[in-house]
Amino acid sequence: MSQAIQAVQHCTSMADVRRCVDALDDVLVPLLVQRTAYMTQAARIKQDAALVRDEARIQTIVDRVRSRTVAEGGSPEVLEAIYRSMMEACIAYEFQEFARLRQEA
Numbered sequence: 001m002s003q004a005i006q007a008v009q010h011c012t013s014m015a016d017v018r019r020c021v022d023a024l025d026d027v028l029v030p031l032l033v034q035r036t037a038y039m040t041q042a043a044r045i046k047q048d049a050a051l052v053r054d055e056a057r058i059q060t061i062v063d064r065v066r067s068r069t070v071a072e073g074g075s076p077e078v079l080e081a082i083y084r085s086m087m088e089a090c091i092a093y094e095f096q097e098f099a100r101l102r103q104e105a
Helices: 014-045 054-070 074-104
Strands: none
Touching: 014 074, 054 074
16 A cells, blocks of 8 residues: 555645645545535434533544554644544534534424
């Protein structure tokens, strides 16, 4: 298996860097939209708001992300910070969805 870090193109200008980052964002955004949509499903499935925040699951995700990041040649500290921030936003969204779904019922 090759590491993702090996797929990074050599850039000679900031325009090159920005073009490559924009291309990655074009891939990441739809995936993040899908990931967030699963929070609506989780909010529908969970029967108690106390279940929305799951510290054990958060740690499992962090451990998995750190391991995958190392395997891909990246910085586990950077990816952990990104994932923790994303998970906090997703938890907040799931709480909103939990409340919204129960208001509609």
